[in-house]
Amino acid sequence: MPSTMTxxxxxxxxxxxxxxxxxxxxxxxxxxxxxxxxLGDTSGNAGRMTVNSDTGxxxxxxxxxxxxxxxxxxxxxxxxxxxxxxGNFVTYPWFVNVDIFNYTGxxxxxxxxxxxxxxxxxxxxxxxxxxxxxxxxxxxxQLTTSGGNYTAGSTATLxxxxxxx
Amino acid sequence: xTNMELITATTLSTPAASVTFxxxxxxxxxxxxxxxxxxxxxxxxxxxxxxxxxxSSTVNSRTTLTGTGTTASSxxxxxxxxxxxxxxxxxxxxxxxxxxxxxxxxxxxxxSNKPFSLISxxxxxxxxxxxxxxxxxxxxxxxxxxxxxxxLTPNDFSFEVGSTFRLYGISxx
Numbered sequence: 001m002p003s004t005m006t007x008x009x010x011x012x013x014x015x016x017x018x019x020x021x022x023x024x025x026x027x028x029x030x031x032x033x034x035x036x037x038x039l040g041d042t043s044g045n046a047g048r049m050t051v052n053s054d055t056g057x058x059x060x061x062x063x064x065x066x067x068x069x070x071x072x073x074x075x076x077x078x079x080x081x082x083x084x085x086x087g088n089f090v091t092y093p094w095f096v097n098v099d100i101f102n103y104t105g106x107x108x109x110x111x112x113x114x115x116x117x118x119x120x121x122x123x124x125x126x127x128x129x130x131x132x133x134x135x136x137x138x139x140x141x142q143l144t145t146s147g148g149n150y151t152a153g154s155t156a157t158l159x160x161x162x163x164x165x
Numbered sequence: 166x167t168n169m170e171l172i173t174a175t176t177l178s179t180p181a182a183s184v185t186f187x188x189x190x191x192x193x194x195x196x197x198x199x200x201x202x203x204x205x206x207x208x209x210x211x212x213x214x215x216x217x218x219x220x221s222s223t224v225n226s227r228t229t230l231t232g233t234g235t236t237a238s239s240x241x242x243x244x245x246x247x248x249x250x251x252x253x254x255x256x257x258x259x260x261x262x263x264x265x266x267x268x269x270x271x272x273x274x275x276x277s278n279k280p281f282s283l284i285s286x287x288x289x290x291x292x293x294x295x296x297x298x299x300x301x302x303x304x305x306x307x308x309x310x311x312x313x314x315x316x317l318t319p320n321d322f323s324f325e326v327g328s329t330f331r332l333y334g335i336s337x338x
Contacts, residue, residue, distance in 0.1 A: 005169045010337040035195070037271045037280070066230030066301075068241025092305060093280050095271050116282040116303030121243040123228025125303045155272065157194075157337045159168065 005033065010157040016041055016149035022158045023140040027104045029160030036084070036143060037095040038154025045147035047084035049098065051109070051138045055080050061113075063128030068121075082130050084143065085115055092119040103138040169197070172332045180205050180323035186315040186332050189273075193334030196270040198315065200330045203263045204255035206322040209295045210287070215250030215268070216316040217306055222246065227304040234297050248304055250317050251285025256325075258296050259289030263328065274311040280304070 006029070011020045025032070040047065050059075057078040064073045076083075084096050094117035101110050108131055115126040132138075143156055170193075175184060189196070204211035217223075226243040242249075251266040264287035270279060285300040317330070 005335065007168055007337050035271060064230065066228060066239025068228045068239055071230055071237040071239040093277060095280050095282070097269070114282060116280060118226050118228045118280065118303040118305040120226040120305065121241065123226070123241055123303050125228050125230040125239070125301055127301060
């Protein structure tokens with residue numbers, strides 16, 4: 001059976017940590033997918049992502065959100081990171097899926113992010129399109145927090161997806 | 166290295182009141198269930214109930230985001246005993262149209278409670294809000310057992326002939 005989605009790397013935290021990094025990402029795939037499940041340890045903080053260690057204001061997004069009571073949409077420009085989670089990321093496990101299209105291409109990079117968190121009476125369903133305004137190929141991905149850590153057991157996997165074999 | 170593998174596929178040749186995936190191998194890290202379905206109920210849409218491990222006593226909850234082409238809404242359901250498996254077009258909806266749904270369950274063999282996501286869509290070239298929809302939800306099943314069985318059941322009547330179901334296993338290594 002031809003390969004469809006190939007795992008490149010997996011990190012499962014053995015102790016709490018403020019970041020997970022995927023580096024030296026091979027340029028042999030067409031798209032990337034990050035699957036990240038876990039918990040934060042400090043309420044009020046949120047998960048973030050950057051690529052190629054770029055912390056300049058080169059990210060933007062448009063998102064659609066539902067919190068169990070209200071559905072709304074908003075946009076953010078000239079941000080220094082991609083928001084992975086809402087601030088409600090402690091106590092109940094959540095997960096994030098980020099699809100990064102044509103990550104080696106010479107155009108700006110579009111990403112589709114889904115964040116799913118249900119907390120039994122509250123919750124967040126977030127679907128967003130994100131843009132990294134760089135024509136460089138993506139060679140590393142950083143999963144960080146705005147404060148505090150990801151707890152032990154949090155797991156992030158990077159997959160490579162080929163267009164055709 | 167093959168990472169995403171088809172575990173099993175079903176295409177209905179007769180209407181079915183439910184579809185079951187049993188004895189799910191525990192050798193993957195994540196599960197991806199994709200289904201293209203239509204209902205036999207004389208209605209525009211029919212809801213689908215999802216059951217994991219044939220256990221209706223677990224306490225589950227979900228947060229849903231829905232669009233109908235005219236309205237966006239969000240809802241929350243807590244302490245529910247049944248999980249939401251999406252919505253499908255039914256017999257009164259646009260002809261020859263099946264809805265598409267996808268459930269992704271990460272770490273389905275873990276000993277933790279399990280969050281998962283659902284997206285369920287149907288488009289029938291209509292502006293009638295009762296016929297077209299996008300549902301996406303975050304759901305939490307508070308069951309620390311590995312998932313070994315999945316059941317999908319229409320809330321009324323059956324899945325129509327031609328409905329297809331495919332269960333994939335995804336490995337981290």
